[in-house]
Amino acid sequence: MPVLSYVAIPRSGAKNELLKVLNSMEYCEAFPADNEDILVLVTDTPDKNTDKELHAQLENLPTLESLSMTFGYNDEQPLGEGDGYEGQ
Amino acid sequence: MKVNRRSFIKSAAATSAMATAASLFPGVSFAGWKKLEGASGMISWQKAPCRFCGTGCGVLVGVSGDRAVAVKGDPNCSVNKGLCCIKGYHSVQALYGKDRLTKAKVRKNGKMVTVPIKEALDVIAAKIKETIDKHGKDSVAMYGSGQWTIPDGYVASKLFKGCLGTNNVEANARLCMASAVTGFMTSFGIDEPMGCYEDIEHADVMVTWGNNMAEMHPVLFSRMLASRKRKKDVTIIDLATRTTRSSQASDKSILFIPNTDLAIANAICYEIIRNGWVNKSFIKNHTTFHKGKTNIGYGTEDHFSFKDKPEDISFQDYKNFLKDYTPEKVEKISGVSARDIKYLASLYGDPTKKVTSFWCMGMNQHVRGTWINNLVYNIHLLTGKISTPGNSPFSLTGQPSACGTVREVGTLTHKLPYGVVMKQKAREKAEKIWDLPAGSIDPKPTYHTVEMFRALDRGDIRFMWIQVTNPMVTMPNLNRYRNGALREDRFVVVSDVYPTPTTDIADVILPAAMWIEQEGMYGNSERRTQHFDEIVPPPGEAMSDTWQIIEVARRLGFKKQFPWSKDDYIGPLWEEYRRFHDNPKHNMASYKVLKARSGVQWPFVNGKETRWRFNPKYDPACKKGSKFDFYGKKDGKAWIWARPYEPAAESPDQEYNFWLCTGRVIEHWHTGSMTRRVPILHEAMPESYVEINPEDAMDLGVVNGEKVKIVSRRGTVTMKASINGRGVPPRGTVFVPFFDESYLINEVTLDAFCPISKQADYKKCAVRLEKV
Numbered sequence: 001m002p003v004l005s006y007v008a009i010p011r012s013g014a015k016n017e018l019l020k021v022l023n024s025m026e027y028c029e030a031f032p033a034d035n036e037d038i039l040v041l042v043t044d045t046p047d048k049n050t051d052k053e054l055h056a057q058l059e060n061l062p063t064l065e066s067l068s069m070t071f072g073y074n075d076e077q078p079l080g081e082g083d084g085y086e087g088q
Numbered sequence: 089m090k091v092n093r094r095s096f097i098k099s100a101a102a103t104s105a106m107a108t109a110a111s112l113f114p115g116v117s118f119a120g121w122k123k124l125e126g127a128s129g130m131i132s133w134q135k136a137p138c139r140f141c142g143t144g145c146g147v148l149v150g151v152s153g154d155r156a157v158a159v160k161g162d163p164n165c166s167v168n169k170g171l172c173c174i175k176g177y178h179s180v181q182a183l184y185g186k187d188r189l190t191k192a193k194v195r196k197n198g199k200m201v202t203v204p205i206k207e208a209l210d211v212i213a214a215k216i217k218e219t220i221d222k223h224g225k226d227s228v229a230m231y232g233s234g235q236w237t238i239p240d241g242y243v244a245s246k247l248f249k250g251c252l253g254t255n256n257v258e259a260n261a262r263l264c265m266a267s268a269v270t271g272f273m274t275s276f277g278i279d280e281p282m283g284c285y286e287d288i289e290h291a292d293v294m295v296t297w298g299n300n301m302a303e304m305h306p307v308l309f310s311r312m313l314a315s316r317k318r319k320k321d322v323t324i325i326d327l328a329t330r331t332t333r334s335s336q337a338s339d340k341s342i343l344f345i346p347n348t349d350l351a352i353a354n355a356i357c358y359e360i361i362r363n364g365w366v367n368k369s370f371i372k373n374h375t376t377f378h379k380g381k382t383n384i385g386y387g388t389e390d391h392f393s394f395k396d397k398p399e400d401i402s403f404q405d406y407k408n409f410l411k412d413y414t415p416e417k418v419e420k421i422s423g424v425s426a427r428d429i430k431y432l433a434s435l436y437g438d439p440t441k442k443v444t445s446f447w448c449m450g451m452n453q454h455v456r457g458t459w460i461n462n463l464v465y466n467i468h469l470l471t472g473k474i475s476t477p478g479n480s481p482f483s484l485t486g487q488p489s490a491c492g493t494v495r496e497v498g499t500l501t502h503k504l505p506y507g508v509v510m511k512q513k514a515r516e517k518a519e520k521i522w523d524l525p526a527g528s529i530d531p532k533p534t535y536h537t538v539e540m541f542r543a544l545d546r547g548d549i550r551f552m553w554i555q556v557t558n559p560m561v562t563m564p565n566l567n568r569y570r571n572g573a574l575r576e577d578r579f580v581v582v583s584d585v586y587p588t589p590t591t592d593i594a595d596v597i598l599p600a601a602m603w604i605e606q607e608g609m610y611g612n613s614e615r616r617t618q619h620f621d622e623i624v625p626p627p628g629e630a631m632s633d634t635w636q637i638i639e640v641a642r643r644l645g646f647k648k649q650f651p652w653s654k655d656d657y658i659g660p661l662w663e664e665y666r667r668f669h670d671n672p673k674h675n676m677a678s679y680k681v682l683k684a685r686s687g688v689q690w691p692f693v694n695g696k697e698t699r700w701r702f703n704p705k706y707d708p709a710c711k712k713g714s715k716f717d718f719y720g721k722k723d724g725k726a727w728i729w730a731r732p733y734e735p736a737a738e739s740p741d742q743e744y745n746f747w748l749c750t751g752r753v754i755e756h757w758h759t760g761s762m763t764r765r766v767p768i769l770h771e772a773m774p775e776s777y778v779e780i781n782p783e784d785a786m787d788l789g790v791v792n793g794e795k796v797k798i799v800s801r802r803g804t805v806t807m808k809a810s811i812n813g814r815g816v817p818p819r820g821t822v823f824v825p826f827f828d829e830s831y832l833i834n835e836v837t838l839d840a841f842c843p844i845s846k847q848a849d850y851k852k853c854a855v856r857l858e859k860v
């Protein structure tokens with residue numbers, strides 16, 4: 001069940017449109033910066049394959065200029081050391 | 089539970105993205121974040137200062153059950169106003185590395201054996217007693233840190249200086265802040281900055297002196313950039329020895345040859361006087377002029393000693409002294425064009441501009457660290473740009489409590505919580521508060537840090553207890569000090585949270601509670617004391633460093649001095665400590681006030697914090713009727729010093745033809761013992777490297793990522809080259825971050841120090857490079 005987060009940079013002038021599109025997509029939750037043309041996107045998919053498909057969809061969005069991953073979590077796999085969640 | 093846990097993870101994921109966004113777009117804000125936060129009903133949030141740098145950001149730690157699971161910036165903390173850097177956001181993950189030390193270990197027949205912590209504490213107490221009986225009180229030592237909480241440092245000082253009567257107490261802040269202290273003491277007669285972080289929003293010009301704030305104090309740098317964006321006419325100048333992220337974001341980057349900042353500061357003063365930009369009434373009423381000894385040495389030999397001899401001089405004498413520092417002459421010494429020097433002088437000299445200077449290790453880890461602090465104060469004093477909002481010479485700290493624990497509690501060989509051991513009045517005050525017989529405290533300081541490790545090597549010290557620091561990575565000229573610590577008949581106790589190269593040399597290892605696993609206080613760079621509760625329990629038998637010391641003190645027979653109960657010791661201990669500072673120049677807030685607020689600045693007088701010291705408008709300790717009162721000096725006047733340029737202890741020559749500078753990176757904190765256990769930080773910066781100028785790399789035939797051997801007169805290290813990476817040094821200089829224990833760059837560095845502050849210079853030594 002992967003949870004990933006990204007900094008999303010929209011194409012020029014397309015911040016609001018991108019926000020709308022992202023929030024209408026399944027497994028996505030996005031929120032905008034108030035003072036910069038960027039968004040934060042959190043995705044929460046049921047399995048790796050769905051995540052892969054979603055990622056492909058995101059890459060094809062015409063309003064999206066770039067997507068940088070900042071956090072990755074997947075509880076299908078054992079967790080690494082020091083991730084702060086082991087044992088919960 | 090599953091749903092809630094998922095919400096926590098999503099919160100953490102969103103926080104992480106915002107942290108990254110903040111490093112890409114300093115000052116960015118996300119009001120929409122609240123929506124997601126609402127989904128995580130199981131998290132309770134509690135305030136604490138960040139564990140890492142001396143900026144002292146307030147954080148809110150999200151707790152689920154017994155576990156810290158998330159971090160966000162504390163909007164009530166004026167330091168960071170809700171922001172954090174990438175280290176802060178991921179700080180709680182540093183609590184949960186797989187190899188946390190949770191049990192005590194004692195060396196038995198050459199092997200480290202796990203024992204109950206009580207047994208380890210018995211062994212320590214017995215060893216201290218045995219060592220003192222055999223070799224005298226000055227054969228035992230405590231080496232702590234600017235990451236000690238204030239209570240940790242306080243009980244260490246009380247036990248060693250008060251009860252045992254030895255001044256063998258030092259802390260690693262000697263290696264990071266001592267020049268700032270001696271700079272303040274010699275210029276103002278009292279320690280710690282006159283200004284506060286609010287200066288950032290008031291200043292028109294900010295000059296960073298050898299200080300890569302974009303990586304080392306990122307939240308403050310974000311505030312600088314945000315202020316520039318808001319006010320438009322703000323200028324940021326980066327004056328440094330290599331090009332960094334700070335240079336790129338500044339309006340102007342000026343590079344100088346190492347150690348020549350001394351000459352540049354003097355040239356700025358020369359220009360200020362030549363152009364008539366001196367604030368004459370300020371100079372007349374609030375300053376006096378002085379000179380000290382010159383050619384003062386570098387401390388590379390054992391038992392080095394130095395005492396300055398200040399002499400009064402006139403303004404005319406000072407002017408004559410500056411004749412050697414015309415911009416044209418200094419251009420030749422420093423590599424900075426006369427034009428740029430004049431430009432800098434014009435910024436400082438312009439009466440319509442408020443100017444703040446920031447510095448940290450670049451000026452403090454300097455063989456003339458005290459002098460360069462004095463010289464930057466000179467610029468602010470000549471122009472009267474000091475102690476008013478936006479006009480601040482500001483020495484930042486690197487550790488969360490270098491100010492709170494080391495400078496204020498006085499965990500250095502010559503210091504007490506109030507005053508110095510050499511002063512009878514200060515000793516008497518301590519003996520009274522500590523309920524000790526008169527004469528318990530020795531009036532003679534013993535060893536400063538470098539000399540303390542030399543004494544361990546020589547055998548003058550036989551027992552050393554090291555807490556919350558990792559000297560087997562950080563001591564300069566490390567080979568000598570590691571060999572010294574490993575000698576026969578030396579006994580080393582190490583209290584820490586993870587295994588490190590320092591626990592490797594220990595005879596006893598004590599598992600320590602980390603950060604929010606204990607109650608405590610830190611004190612940040614701007615005189616702000618920050619309380620935190622025990623938010624989550626420590627693992628296994630881990631125990632706060634404070635309580636470890638109390639346990640040993642009681643075993644040594646000092647129950648009367650350490651009477652507190654384990655359930656309630658921080659409050660009473662704080663109230664006892666506060667008595668040392670019971671005066672308007674340093675009054676501290678009560679325990680109750682500290683507990684309630686996200687940090688309180690001292691002097692805290694009649695319920696009010698002091699933002700700017702020495703200015704009667706803000707500082708109640710000032711004499712009424714005067715415009716400024718530098719009350720650290722008897723006559724209320726600050727000292728302007730004639731201090732010359734002198735070269736570094738070791739400069740490049742034919743055989744060793746590069747300067748080596750060491751430092752940090754944004755992802756890792758100090759030796760990386762905590763941050764390297766946070767996966768996201770470790771992955772972002774997995775190993776150390778050597779930054780080489782692209783032309784030098786071409787001459788060497790080295791490409792990015794290829795291995796290079798760095799060789800000095802003391803040691804070697806082989807690591808990957810970074811060319812045109814995050815930082816770019818000028819030709820003839822290399823830079824190496826010290827966070828990675830797999831590449832011990834301090835085996836290469838030199839243990840030269842400022843003769844006045846005794847702070848080592850990690851920024852300058854000579855090396856050569858070999859392609860591997």
Ligand code: SF4
Pocket residue numbers: 138139140141142143144145168171172173174175176177304305306307308
């Ligand atoms: S700037 Fe320093 S205090 Fe603030 S979050 Fe980062 S490491 Fe912590």
